[in-house]
Amino acid sequence: MNKRADFPLTEIDPDDIGHNASANPTFDSVLSARLSRRSLLRGGVGTAATALFGSVALAACGGGGDDEAAPPPVATDPPITSLAFTAVAKSLEDRVTVPAGYTATVIYALGDPLDAATPDYRNDGTDTGFDQRAGDHHDGMGYFGLGANGLRDDNASDRGLLVVNHEATSHPGSELSSTYLHADGGTPTLPRPAAEVDKEVPIHGVSVVEVKKAAGGGFATVRDSAFNRRITPLTPVQLAGAARGSALMKTAYSADGTQARGTLNNCGTGRTPWGTLLTGEENWAGYFARGAADDAARGNDKSVASLKRYGRAQGSKSRHGWESAGADDKYQRWDISRKGTSTDGTDDYRHELNTFGYLVEIDPYDKAAAIKKRTSLGRFAHESAAFSKLVEGQPIAVYMGDDSRGEYMYKFVSSATWSAADGNAADRIAQGDKYLDSGKLYAARFNADGSGDWLELTIANPLIAGFTGYAFADQADVLVNARLAADAVGATKMDRPEWCATHPTTGEVYYTLTNNSSRSATPGAGQFGVDPANPRAYSDLKGDPAQGGTTQRGNVNGHIIRLAETNGAAAAATFRWDVYLFGAQAQRDAADTSLSDADYAASVNLSSLTADQDFSSPDGLWFSRNTGLCWIQTDDGAYTDATNCMMLAGVPGSVGDGAKKTLAYGSTSVDTYVGKAPTAQTLKRFLVGPVDCEITGLCETPDGKALFVNIQHPGETISKAALANPAGYPSHWPANAGYGAGGATTARPRSATVVITKDDGGRIGS
Template sequence: MTDRYLITGYTDGDVDTNTSLVPSLESLAAERYSRRKTLMGGLGATGMAVFGTTMLSACGGSDDVDQSPVVTPGSVAATSAGRIVTLTTTTAADVLPGTWTQTSGPSVTLTTVDRTTATFIAPAVAAATDLVFTYNAPTQRGGTATASSTVRVNPAVLGFAAVPKNLNDVVTVPAGYTVTVMTRLGDPLASGVSAYANNGTDGDFDKRIGDHGDALHFFGLSSAGARDDNSNTRGLMVQNHENLNVQYLHPNGPTNVTSGARPQAEALKEMMAHGVSVAEYVDAGGRKWSYVPTSSFNRRITPATVMQFSGPAAGNAQLRTVYSPDGTRGRGTINNCANGFTPWATNLTAEENWAGYFRRDAGDIAPATSKRTAREITSLARFGVTSTSGSYRWSFVATTDTLYTRWNATATADSALQDFRNEPNQFGWVVEIDPYDPASTPRKRTALGRFGHEGAFVRAVSGKKVGVYMGDDARNEYLYKFVSNATYASADAGATNRLAMGDKYFDAGTLYVAKFNADGTGQWLPLVFGQVPARPASGSTPAYTFVDQADILINTRLAADALGATPMDRPEWTEGNPNTGEIYLTLTNTNAASRPLNRTDAANPRHYNDPKGSTAPVPDPATPPQPTNQFGNPNGHIIRIREAGDDTASLTFRWDIYLFGADSAQADANVNISGLTADNDFSSPDGLFFSRTSNAAGGVKPVLWIQTDDGAFTDRTNNQMLAALPGSVGDGGAKTITNRDSTGATATQATIAGAAASSATLRRFLVGPSQCEITGIDSTPDGRTLFVGIQHPGEDGTPSAPSSHWPDSQGNPAVGATVRPRSAVVAITKDDGGVIAL
């Protein structure tokens, strides 16, 4: 998702191949105290003396920083959704310990601490709502002392102080939160695998956590080891492994990265560090998390794992290779970026920047000397399979083993069944995995199309078609939607044959691509054979005529071009608001070459400069280094859509731009359109996650988490994660922007902007360690543990001089100077046990 340690020109999406009234708390308190005798069950003054009568003020001070009330019998208090409330009392000598019970209001779970104290988490509410609790205690005289307390719960608010931007080599979170490092690069996932030495000598990466952890999801397990979607104490963490900090994988970095034969052991290690991992996580009690290195559920899915093709393109001639003569099987998955998950508890992993891994010799690229057809050459060029070496030069291992030779996609023989010319076509898919069955074969779902898949958000509503929303992460690429033929039945969520449910909903349906109109409307254009014209010729590239539906699904970018879809500024993660059904899409950034002044549009409206300064020492103060210009849309934006009728199968939608990334130091209102401040400015939005609906943060107005993959102002802050309480499409209005390019020329662009941000609706929650990307996020169902991925800390360092020492640096400022960084997952918990962010 960002540029990585480059060996031979690896890119990560930075390419462009597309040419509300309630009574006051005070009155409530007055009423409560005027009725004390009634509340005390006729015990009179004696009864009142038994219990405390303190009235607590409404919680939430400045900045709505969390305050969790302690409530005593006969008192009233206020709090907000997601916060811990403690019900407690002290009793006189003649009163025995009693019991707290709830007598009115939305039902909550009371957790008994002792005979006088119980706690609960305030539930999600749409408006101020009263919950009444009664404490009953027997007396030594044979009577019962009784008193009730009222807790007014207000709608959710962000309950933490914003974390300042910083360049520290730790994960920084708000006061009152704790960070626990979980699985790290190289951690063992099987018996007999040694602890990770972290010096480049380790092997067996098919049994270890891979590198560059990306999207993740927590799948619950019961105490008996069965699927349990409600489990908060045990589960399977499924995480993608996108790419490599290859310099740290070997003792002195990789060898022969520009010429000569690659060492086979190095290439194998690099290959196996890609893919997907499944690791069991457990809570020992009180949210004390660890992972189980020898769990029978642990699994690594790598570029060597056998895959099954499923859907309309399975068996197509374009998928046939020496390894799979019938085009129905493949080996492995690569460059796994964002994800998706299904109601039937499978994981969707997306193959993103797969194209650069392949080698094509110069003669294979040139039409005059290539054994390929013009159609093949056009297809490969459109996907960017044009390297003469491949990112890691795996095909240069001196062996005939096809595990390595398949990365050479040059057409060397007379038939596709004799070489690996079609091997690139086996990648670029969404892969469905059953995390509960380590022996299952993952399935590549061809009906969802082939491109640089960032992720695949699944929206499933009972009685409607299943929708899958997907971004293609490269400059000037598109937003796609797949709609199932089958109508979703909620009973299918409990199916035990989970991949069969994927067959039902993902193998038959219609793939669409989005067109955004200037008036805030949009259409879904069907990518259906017979409805897609030939892609016109462009320069030296000939026209491309589609021959069948499989051809459209294998060459999805070409088909989207032909329909005139809207090119976007690197469309990355997709995520849906569980309350409104709106779909959010991050558009990470673009540059001047891909989005010049005369090629902005309403959905991608900005062209400006965000000069990047220098934090390096200044040798001569008289001549300080000049900032680096960054013209284009270097800070990115987040767009959202709402389907007509809130129906996944709709062919039209409305849209607006929810947030514009910007440096708050930018005074230009044409850039900082969302009114960001130092507490919430961000750049290059990437990962997205709405809190689960099973807890208060995902209730009436769910919290949206935004993760960044920034390079634009990383001279002043490491990458970050923000918490937001978004509105909905149409909460802002029309906006006209004046853009400016490097020559000083200006042009105006009309767009539709969402409501401006404020400290109440957007705050920075986390800042990561040096040179990392924040990517991957999920929580336990109760929202009391948040899991976050930290990818490639210290990516610009060397084996002898690492530029980060995280995660060893977390809580250890004296970490050794040569300790190598490792990508890792962290568990974040709230010290008082409440719901994260509230």
């Protein structure tokens, strides 16, 4: 989400701000003795082929491999164990680049109409009606097959529904408005005009749009499909799970605390085994304002501690100033100050913040089905949701990350045990009720020996019930304030856990950790010391120093951690972990004299990446069930002097397949383990995007022959003042690729979905 290093942190990178003031250990204080039990982690060196075809040891949990229950039938082929395409070179061009023999086609961009009555998008700032148009900042996404009869068909590769998150909107620096959305760039000060706010609110949320394969092999959206719809921050939704009806959920909109309005800042997604989508609400807190004297207005009650922990101290300004647009309820909900006189909050929106921050379940096939926020899975800055490998008669787990610096990794384990019949149930939301509303929520603790523990977040835990930082009332309170509960049990602070994904055969879980500018070899105030799982602290030049280049410090390029549950059990209380890949540029900058080439290779480029593989700031992460490939997407501001953001394909190994490396820092050193170094056939750059973009969100047709990818916020570094000079826009994509209104050198850029196909009709990556 908008990790642009070029802009003020508070405006462009809200998920990079740390609100965790707990004394919980960071990796540097718990992992110093990791080598003492190396054998626990290094159970043997696995090959990529073994990982792809499955691990007997992992599959055997809960009654043996014969008890594995597949999700609803999906067409599968042998996994790809060697990447056949030619790697794409790094690029600063304003276009989408894919390998030779592949074609990327834009099919769904900001403003595209979803019905025949809505006019084509003019892309000049005068368009309205966004409740029937594609929203902005395309992000996480899922593909849901449709049969010829118009019903769910998980094997359908010619027709399906795309469910697309619309995370946010581009606004520069401290300016409040969505620059490209308004004819003159919008009003950058308060109060915001109601007409502008009424355009900005519905470009957030989710799209459901039908896509269909054409006779020539390409895909296109079906403009007037009966399935098409928008879900916005104004759409009625239900609160489900343990916090439904809690006193913490009562507002002027829902006096009984069971209903809410809409979904916001939707980032990653997850596809449930029963055919629905989970969409994660990430940086929702920043959309709400809070009065400068609100602590006293609340009587300095415990809600003050909760609000601060979630980044809303009194006096907090909102991201867009929507609360200033008028007295109407739809604007005032964005001000979470205590204004009413009631004791329960039913006459104002003091509790409105508590109704956001969840995984939200949507049935793409059924407009009439309830949309439900699954509160039992906890409230935090959700990225994606990854389901455990399914085993008949065993619980299922949902893995999640909280994308802020110093936050935690979580998993939810269902009370219900999996029944394969539920994967094809007609009432899909009812299956969500069964598996997602009752269960146990855990936060992860990473231990010094390469093991880890899942710590249950329950009011029955004395550490939570007696926590001095916040007085939990009940289990609903624990879930609504999951961050505080994780503080209480001593979970391990992480470097911004982003997307997570589960390997389709081994069940191992991968998490992207984007970067950490506070990582240091000499810990101090506000810094994280190096440790076995975060061993790098280095400087890196961005740009030419002679031209005003900057020096970046810390763990500049990020890495990907993976874990294996003990015995492969979704409900396991313990796990093993290592590092799959470290992001890095292949070679140091010639002007950077802080390290020699040899030292750079030994202490920074720990995964031995080449020019065809190097990357920075991993964010999106997804496994293909058809091909077994791991897809890695970047949202970077550190390496953008050399290349735009990108997507790579990887053939993953398994936890423990690498080797020990020792990094020296003066008179001290740190030992770490790096996954098996990729080869030219097991990791390659597949795509590079246009200027200023983030590559995020992907899904595929079941046959593995069409890959859908989102290009988010191209050209986002525009300012309101620069809007008057179209020729000077940072990006003109996708108009310069022949899509939509506007000239190739003057059009406003738009977030969009592309579909990638192989020219010979084969599987992607083969």
